[in-house]
Amino acid sequence: MKVSYFPGCTLKNKAKQLDIYARKCAEVLGITLEEIEAWQCCGGVFTTSRDEVATKLSSVRALQEAKEKEQVLVSVCSACHNVIKQTNHAMQNDTEFADRVNRYNGVEYDGSTKVYHYLEMLRDLVGMEKIKEKVVNPLKGEKIAAYYGCLLLRPNSVMQMDDPENPTIIEDIIKAMGGEPVIYPYRNECCGGYVTMDDPKFAQKKSENVVVSAKNNGASRIITACPLCKYNLDKQASDIPVVYLTELLAEALGVKEDGDEQ
Amino acid sequence: MQRIGVFVCWCGSNIAGTVDVQAVSEALKNEPGVVFSANYQYMCSQAGQNMIIDAVKEHNLTGIVVCSCSPRMHEATFRKTAATAGLNPYMVEIANIREQCSWVHKDMLTGTEKAIILGKAAVAKVNLNTPLVAGETPVTKRALVIGGGIAGIQTALDIAEAGFPVDIVETKPTIGGKMAQLDKTFPTLDCAACILTPKMVDVAQNENIRIFSYSEVTEVKGFVGNFDVTVKKKARYVNEDICTGCGACVEKCPMKKVPNEFNLGMDNRSAIYIPFAQAVPKVATIDPNHCNMLKNGRCGVCSKVCAAGAIDYKQQDEYIQEKYGAIVVATGFNPISMDKFDEYAYNQSKDVITSLEFERLTNAAGPTAGKLLRPSDLKHPHTIVFVQCVGSRCASCAEKGKEYCSKICCMYTAKHAMLTRDKYPDTEVYVFYIDVRTPGKSFDEFYRRAVEEYGVHYIKGMVGKVFPEGDKLKVQASDLLNNKQLHIDADLVVLAAAIEPDKSARPLATMLTASMDTNDFFTEAHPKLRPVESPTAGVFLSGTCQGPKDIPETVSQASAAAAKVVSLLVKDKLKGNPCVASSDELMCNGCSSCERVCPYGAITYEDKEFRMPNRTVAIRRVAKVNPAVCQGCGCCTVVCPSGAMDLRGFANRQIIAEVDAICK
Numbered sequence: 005m006k007v008s009y010f011p012g013c014t015l016k017n018k019a020k021q022l023d024i025y026a027r028k029c030a031e032v033l034g035i036t037l038e039e040i041e042a043w044q045c046c047g048g049v050f051t052t053s054r055d056e057v058a059t060k061l062s063s064v065r066a067l068q069e070a071k072e073k074e075q076v077l078v079s080v081c082s083a084c085h086n087v088i089k090q091t092n093h094a095m096q097n098d099t100e101f102a103d104r105v106n107r108y109n110g111v112e113y114d115g116s117t118k119v120y121h122y123l124e125m126l127r128d129l130v131g132m133e134k135i136k137e138k139v140v141n142p143l144k145g146e147k148i149a150a151y152y153g154c155l156l157l158r159p160n161s162v163m164q165m166d167d168p169e170n171p172t173i174i175e176d177i178i179k180a181m182g183g184e185p186v187i188y189p190y191r192n193e194c195c196g197g198y199v200t201m202d203d204p205k206f207a208q209k210k211s212e213n214v215v216v217s218a219k220n221n222g223a224s225r226i227i228t229a230c231p232l233c234k235y236n237l238d239k240q241a242s243d244i245p246v247v248y249l250t251e252l253l254a255e256a257l258g259v260k261e262d263g264d265e266q
Numbered sequence: 267m268q269r270i271g272v273f274v275c276w277c278g279s280n281i282a283g284t285v286d287v288q289a290v291s292e293a294l295k296n297e298p299g300v301v302f303s304a305n306y307q308y309m310c311s312q313a314g315q316n317m318i319i320d321a322v323k324e325h326n327l328t329g330i331v332v333c334s335c336s337p338r339m340h341e342a343t344f345r346k347t348a349a350t351a352g353l354n355p356y357m358v359e360i361a362n363i364r365e366q367c368s369w370v371h372k373d374m375l376t377g378t379e380k381a382i383i384l385g386k387a388a389v390a391k392v393n394l395n396t397p398l399v400a401g402e403t404p405v406t407k408r409a410l411v412i413g414g415g416i417a418g419i420q421t422a423l424d425i426a427e428a429g430f431p432v433d434i435v436e437t438k439p440t441i442g443g444k445m446a447q448l449d450k451t452f453p454t455l456d457c458a459a460c461i462l463t464p465k466m467v468d469v470a471q472n473e474n475i476r477i478f479s480y481s482e483v484t485e486v487k488g489f490v491g492n493f494d495v496t497v498k499k500k501a502r503y504v505n506e507d508i509c510t511g512c513g514a515c516v517e518k519c520p521m522k523k524v525p526n527e528f529n530l531g532m533d534n535r536s537a538i539y540i541p542f543a544q545a546v547p548k549v550a551t552i553d554p555n556h557c558n559m560l561k562n563g564r565c566g567v568c569s570k571v572c573a574a575g576a577i578d579y580k581q582q583d584e585y586i587q588e589k590y591g592a593i594v595v596a597t598g599f600n601p602i603s604m605d606k607f608d609e610y611a612y613n614q615s616k617d618v619i620t621s622l623e624f625e626r627l628t629n630a631a632g633p634t635a636g637k638l639l640r641p642s643d644l645k646h647p648h649t650i651v652f653v654q655c656v657g658s659r660c661a662s663c664a665e666k667g668k669e670y671c672s673k674i675c676c677m678y679t680a681k682h683a684m685l686t687r688d689k690y691p692d693t694e695v696y697v698f699y700i701d702v703r704t705p706g707k708s709f710d711e712f713y714r715r716a717v718e719e720y721g722v723h724y725i726k727g728m729v730g731k732v733f734p735e736g737d738k739l740k741v742q743a744s745d746l747l748n749n750k751q752l753h754i755d756a757d758l759v760v761l762a763a764a765i766e767p768d769k770s771a772r773p774l775a776t777m778l779t780a781s782m783d784t785n786d787f788f789t790e791a792h793p794k795l796r797p798v799e800s801p802t803a804g805v806f807l808s809g810t811c812q813g814p815k816d817i818p819e820t821v822s823q824a825s826a827a828a829a830k831v832v833s834l835l836v837k838d839k840l841k842g843n844p845c846v847a848s849s850d851e852l853m854c855n856g857c858s859s860c861e862r863v864c865p866y867g868a869i870t871y872e873d874k875e876f877r878m879p880n881r882t883v884a885i886r887r888v889a890k891v892n893p894a895v896c897q898g899c900g901c902c903t904v905v906c907p908s909g910a911m912d913l914r915g916f917a918n919r920q921i922i923a924e925v926d927a928i929c930k
Contacts, residue, residue, distance in 0.1 A: 160663075161665065167606075167608065169609040189740070193731070
């Protein structure tokens with residue numbers, strides 16, 4: 005099965021592991037990620053920009069390309085996914101916005117492409133049974149803390165992925181890989197996000213809460229799907245590794261090799 | 267040929283703001299049959315009605331079209347006007363150019379065009395109207411009250427007081443409802459049981475009142491004045507007439523591990539139980555899901571200890587048929603489930619409770635005998651956080667909460683906070699709120715006392731997250747006035763859960779053909795002027811089944827509903843609806859299609875002799891409509907394959923004429 009894939013800027017430099025292992029794992033699980041041609045930044049860093057239409061054009065072009073190929077659009081970065089799904093929702097429901105975007109792009113796009121986060125792809129297109137089947141290095145009961153962050157599941161009315169207050173999607177995948185998920189209260193709290201540029205102390209406190217809570221609940225590793233979350237958590241996590249969920253998956257599926265990151 | 271008068275109403279600016287009323291009356295002047303057309307500011311006013319009466323006389327009108335609001339609103343008004351002018355009231359047609367036109371359109375041009383079309387359709391129909399005469403039906407002088415909470419109790423008492431017999435049907439083994447579970451009542455802090463239980467006793471002792479407890483309504487047929495109702499008396503395996511309520515069986519029952527629903531599962535009861543000490547009727551009930559005797563035949567202790575010999579393991583559900591003139595719905599409310607509110611950790615910690623659970627924890631007859639102890643370790647809580655609006659005013663989270671304000675939570679939370687501080691001054695009490703809403707007599711004073719005299723910390727802002735850590739509950743919240751995030755280590759968190767109509771309300775509304783809003787609250791006939799009547803004739807509303815209410819309001823509405831019932835039951839006869847179906851027996855082929863779709867059972871069949879050619883006689887089976895039972899819904903006219911069935915006042919050719927007028 006082939007799906008359209010929107011990697012996003014960070015995955016091409018700071019977060020290469022997220023991208024590389026996403027592709028490798030998908031192949032093992034029978035899905036080819038076809039990168040959108042000449043994609044541009046999703047608009048994630050412009051979320052506060054006032055000209056909302058301009059920042060959404062790139063997302064809509066990616067959605068349009070997936071539509072032409074009759075594929076679903078998959079992304080793995082939490083921020084890209086949030087922007088793309090929200091934009092697609094707006095294209096379906098906000099006719100004025102959709103009109104303006106379509107006039108810019110010169111193409112009629114109606115919001116009909118299905119947008120999947122990589123996690124949703126694993127759950128809905130691959131299935132936990134298939135993952136279990138393909139695992140060659142099971143995690144042998146290792147205690148893994150899933151870190152969702154704030155924007156992977158929110159706003160729920162648009163994301164429609166899992167219950168934002170008590171999610172299970174990553175925990176189910178951890179179980180499929182043979183690990184033991186750690187349920188800790190801060191798993192769906194904010195890491196501090198971009199506030200780290202403005203008020204590093206505040207962001208530090210937020211991510212410290214997460215790391216400490218995960219450790220106190222017995223986790224040996226924290227996994228996340230978001231490069232910014234990893235950036236913030238890493239700074240507080242001297243004695244507990246924070247890895248991308250695709251990296252852990254690659255480990256379990258036996259496709260992680262040293263040197264991949266370069 | 268009819269002589270039709272058209273009267274276009276402005277409804278102030280309600281219609282005239284979006285519809286050019288002058289253009290409408292001009293356009294309709296040229297329709298076939300129309301001899302007079304005018305418009306006026308308020309057709310429903312005395313002056314407007316006089317205008318119609320004068321025009322009928324002056325122009326010898328035989329039919330009237332009023333272009334105004336919904337017929338729900340003023341059809342009856344204008345029918346009376348026509349009768350005053352000497353016309354048959356059924357020669358009046360309403361074109362709804364308000365709810366179905368001016369209120370839903372913004373553009374004057376299209377609004378006017380549509381109003382003209384609607385007016386033309388009404389004119390086309392009146393051209394084919396014939397005078398109809400309403401029959402009369404007798405009124406059964408007995409009322410049914412569905413629900414035995416404070417609303418149903420008050421309604422039943424007032425109807426009984428007026429001398430009419432009343433039956434209360436209550437699904438629980440006792441009447442009393444939610445009020446029986448409360449501790450104190452705001453704003454006067456009198457104990458709920460002390461003011462409720464005497465009323466329950468009054469109900470039990472009133473000769474005019476019968477209580478069907480542990481029962482439910484399963485079928486409603488008929489119409490205003492003549493409802494036929496089936497009540498299912500669920501088997502309680504105890505003979506109500508013999509049981510003395512002594513409680514020996516409850517004490518000796520070996521199965522004592524059944525979650526006690528009266529205390530919201532915070533303690534246990536036995537399999538045979540009396541919900542609480544002042545229950546009415548005070549008789550025991552066996553819970554068949556937990557009774558060993560009923561489940562596997564091994565026990566029988568209660569039967570042995572019952573001195574009265576009231577236990578009857580073979581008891582069956584019993585169905586009772588009764589006729590009623592009026593039905594009052596008093597099905598009440600429940601707090602919504604907290605399952606979808608994981609941010610407050612209700613399912614993760616026993617020390618996160620709802621406000622109703624808090625009532626039981628502070629009630630002297632509750633699981634802790636009135637001592638405020640937290641459920642997990644039965645220790646006295648020193649820091650309590652109350653969260654208001656959990657699931658109320660929740661427009662952004664409609665998938666889990668309710669958009670409306672539940673109305674009672676601000677006041678009962680103030681009560682809980684105040685009583686806690688009064689009894690346990692060493693306890694810090696925080697209340698998080700969106701707004702504090704205290705309209706009501708002595709309500710704001712009450713809330714101010716909680717803040718000023720009792721030192722309750724009221725904080726504007728919502729709680730974002732609660733999670734257990736050690737033996738504390740970590741509460742994260744925002745203080746909007748100080749623009750700060752707060753972290754509180756609480757011992758107990760109390761959630762003011764939104765309230766919703768009881769789950770039995772929706773199927774009941776279907777049985778009664780009574781309308782509901784999107785939240786499953788019963789709709790009133792008019793939100794301001796007919797607040798205790800359902801749009802379905804003979805069905806009345808009492809208490810929270812109609813919308814969130816506190817006790818004073820519930821009792822007022824309950825008495826108001828009773829007054830409406832009494833004014834119906836004092837009548838000996840009711841004018842029926844002449845717009846009923848009738849079958850042309852020459853065309854009917856007796857196929858039974860109509861009988862099968864009739865929701866009211868108004869259609870029967872009879873074998874009738876017909877004269878055939880050459881002096882022969884044939885017997886054919888033909889449909890016959892009972893006009894007293896028919897409600898004029900029109901289902902039969904649609905399914906009749908031979909076109910024999912027709913509805914008076916809404917005849918097929920009248921409907922087609924309307925459609926033609928619209929599509930022309």
